[in-house]
Amino acid sequence: MANLDSVLACLDLNLDRSLERLSALLRIPSISTDPDYAEQCRLAAEFLAGDLGAIGFEAAVRETPGHPMVVAHHDGPEGAPHVLFYGHYDVQPVDPLDEWKTGPFEPVVSQMPDGTKRIVARGSADDKGQLMTFIEACRAFKAETGGLPCKVTIFLEGEEESGSPSLNPFLDANRDELSADVALVCDTNMWDRETPAISTGLRGLVGEEMVVRAASRDLHSGYYGGAAQNPIHVLAKILAEMRDADGGVTIPGFYDGVEEPPESVKASWRALGMSDAAFLGEVGLSVPAGEKGRSVLEQTWSRPTAEVNGISGGYTGKGFKTVIAAEATAKVSFRLVAGQDPAKIRAAFRSFVEERLPEDCSVEFHPHGGSPAIQLPFDSPLLDKARQALSDEWPKPAVMIGMGGSIPVVGEFKSRLGMESLLIGFGLGDDAIHSPNEKYEMTSFHKGQRSWARILAALGAR
Template sequence: MANLDSVLACLDLNLDRSVARLSELLRIASISTDPAHAAECRQAAEYLAGDLAAIGFDASVRDTPGHPMVVAHHDGPAGAPHVLFYGHYDVQPVDPIAEWRTGPFEPVVETRPDGTRCIAARGSADDKGQLMTFIEACRAFKAETGGLPCRVTIFLEGEEESGSPSLNPFLDANRAELSADVALVCDTNMWDRETPAISTGLRGLVGEEVVVRAASRDLHSGYYGGAARNPVHVLAKIIADLHDETGRVAIPGFYDGVDELPQAVRTSWQALGMSDEAFLEPVGLKLPAGESGRSVLEQIWSRPTAEVNGISGGYTGKGFKTVIAAEATAKISFRLVFSQDPERIRAAFRRFVEERLPADCRAEFHPHGGSPAIQLPFDSPVLETAKAALSDEWPKPAVMIGMGGSIPVVGEFKQRLGMDSLLVGFGLADDAIHSPNEKYELTSFHKGQRSWARILAALGAR
C-alpha cells in the first residue's frame, strides 16, 4: 500500500507534465482513413514507441499493409499476472472544420463557467487521452518503484477508426506474443462524472441486406396495378412480421442462447435510476418501443434486437412517378447477446424471408458482417478486483454496465487469443467523440491515471 501511495502522489505531482505529453500526441494529425495523413499516423506510432522505450519498455513500431502497430513489453514480478493493454492512436477526420472553436490539432485546456476543465482536441477522448492514462500510470510506477506490479504488454493500433483491416492478420501472426491472462481496454465511458463503470457485455452484430424481386422490369401502376405482385408490399409485410405484438423478434430460434439477467445484476441496473423518459427525452421520444416489460437498460444492454436500417424501392426522387418497382431492398441489423450464434441468426432470418415469399417473387441476400456478443462472467474475480480498485478512487462506487454497441477488437481477443477483456474507460457521454469540439475532462485524465495505478496494484496483489 505504501508503494501505491507514492505512485498516486507522483501522478498528482506530475499532472501538468502528463498533460503536456498528451498535448504533444494530440498535435499529430493521425487520421487513419485519409491516405494524406499516413505520415502522421507513423509519426504517432513512433512517438508512442519512443515514449514507452523511455520508461523502460521493450517497444517497437511494427509495419502492416496499412498503418503500423506499436507493441511494447515490460516484465513483472515472478508469478504476477500478464495483462495486455489495448488502445488506438488513430483518430477520426475533423470535418466540418468550421464548427471547431479551436484548431482540432491545437490542444488547449479550457476552463468552463462551472470551473471544470477539459482538454479540447481531436482524439483527446477517443482514444489518445484514454490510452495515455495507462501509460502515465506505468510511468509513475517505474519512477517510484523501479518496476511494474504486473507483467505488461501494450498493444496500440493505428486503424481502429478505419475498420481495422490489418488487425486480425496481425493478431494471428503474433498470437503467442500478444496472448495474456486478460486484456485491458480503455475505450469506454463512465456512468457519470462521479461514477466509474466496468462494461461487462458488448452486443454482437449481424448485418443483412435483402433484395426482393418480382417482375422483370418496373411496371406502370395503371396498367399492372392490382394484377402484378409489388415487391415493396411483399418486403414491407415481411418486415412487419419480424416482431410480435409484445415487441419480441418472431424469427424461430432467435432467442436460442439468450439468458435472463441474474437478479442481482438487474437490481444494480435499476439502482442506476435511468428511467424510460430520461433515456428517450433527449432524442424527442417518450415511450419505449422494445420488448414489453423490459427496462430501457435491459433492452439496450442485455436483449437482442432486429432493426431496419434502410429500405428502398420504386421511385423516391422529387415529384411523383406511378410505378410498381421490380425490386425492393432493406438493410437489417441484428444486435446479439450472450451466446447467440451470428451465422445461425443469419440463416434463420433468410429462412424467415423465403418462407414468406409469394410464388412470383424471389429474394437474394448480401451479408454485411457478423460478430458474436461478448459477455464476461458476472462473478469474475478480475471484475471484482477492478471494481473495488475503482471504487477506492472515485466519489461513488463503480458500477457494472452493458454496452449496446460493439467493440470488435474485444471479440477478436476472445476468438483469436482466447482471453477475456476488462473494459474500463473514463470518457463521458458529452465528450463529442467523432464530432467537432471533442474534449476529455481533466478529471477523467487525472483520475483515470490514478485508477489504472490502483487496478494494476490490485491485479498484481491477487
C-alpha cells in the first residue's frame, strides 16, 4: 500500500506535466481515414513509441499495409499476471469544422460555470486521453518504484476509426507476442460522473440483406393488380412475422443457448435507477418496444434482437407511379448475446424467410458480417479486483454494465488470442466523440490515471 500511495501522490503532483504530454499528442491530426493524414498518423505512432521508450518500455513502431501499430513491452515481477493494454491513436475527421468553438487540434482546457474543467480537442476522449491515463499510471509506477506490478504489453492501433483493416492480420502474425492473461481496453464510458463502470458484455452482430423477386419486370398496378404477386407485400409480411405481440423473436431456435444473467447482476442493474422513460425520453420515445416484462437495460445489455434497418422497392421518387415492383429489398440485423452462434442465426433466418415465400417468388441473400457476443464470466477474480480498485478511487462503487453495441477488437482478442478483456474507460456520454467540440473531463483524465494505478496494483497483488 505504501508504494501505491506514493504512486498516487506522484500522479497528483505531475498532473500538469501529464496534461502537457496529452496536449502534444492531441496536436497531431492523426485522421486515419483520410490518406492526406498518413504522415500525421505515423508521427502520432512515433510520439507514443518514443514516450513509452523514455519510461523504460521496449517500444517500437510496427509496420502494416496501412497505418503503423505501436507495440511496447515491460517485464513485471515473477509470477505476476501479464496484461495487454489496447488503445488507438487515430481519430475521426473534424467536419463540420465551422461548428468547432476552438481549433480541433489546438487543445484547450475550458472551465465550466460549475468549476469543472474539460480538455477540448479531437481525440481527447476517443481515444488519446483514455490511453494516456494508462501510460501515465505506468510512468508514475516507474518513477516511484522502478518497475511495474504486472508484466505489461501496450498495443496501440492506428486504424480503429477506419475499420481496422490491418488488425486481424497483425494479430495472427504476432499471436505469441500479444497473448496475455487479460486484455485491458480503455475505450468505454463510466456510468455517470461519479460512478465508474466495467463493461462485462458486448452483443454480437449478424447482418443480412434479402432481395425478394417475383415478376420479370415492374408491372402496371391497374392491369396486374390483384392477380400478380407483389414482392413488397411478401417482404412486409415476412418481416412482420419475425416478432410476436410481446416483442419476442419468432425465428425457430433463435433463443437457443441464451441464458439469464445472475439475479445479483440484474439487481445491480435495477439499483442504477434507469427508468424506461429516462432511457427513451432523450430520443422522444416513452414506451419500450422489446420483450415485455424486461427493463430497457435488460433489453439492450442481455437480450438478443432482430431489427429491420432498411426497406426499399418500387417507385420512391417524387410524385406518384402506379407500379407493382419486380423486387423488394430489406436489410436486417441481429444483435446477439453469449451462447448464440452467428452462423446458426443466419441459417435460421434464411430458413424462416424461405419457408414463407409464396409461389412465383424467390429470394436472394447477401451477408453483411457476423460476430459472436462477448461475455466476461461474472465470477472472474480479475473482475472482482478491478471493481474493488475502481470503487476505492471514485465517490461511488463501480458497477458492472453491458453494452448494446460491439467493439470488434474485443471479439478478435477472444477468438484469435484466446484472451478475455476488461473494458474500463472514463469517458462520459456527453463527451461528443466523433462530433465537433469533443471533450474529456479533467476529472476523467486525472482519476483515470489514479484508477489504472490502483488496478495494476490490485492485479499484481498476491
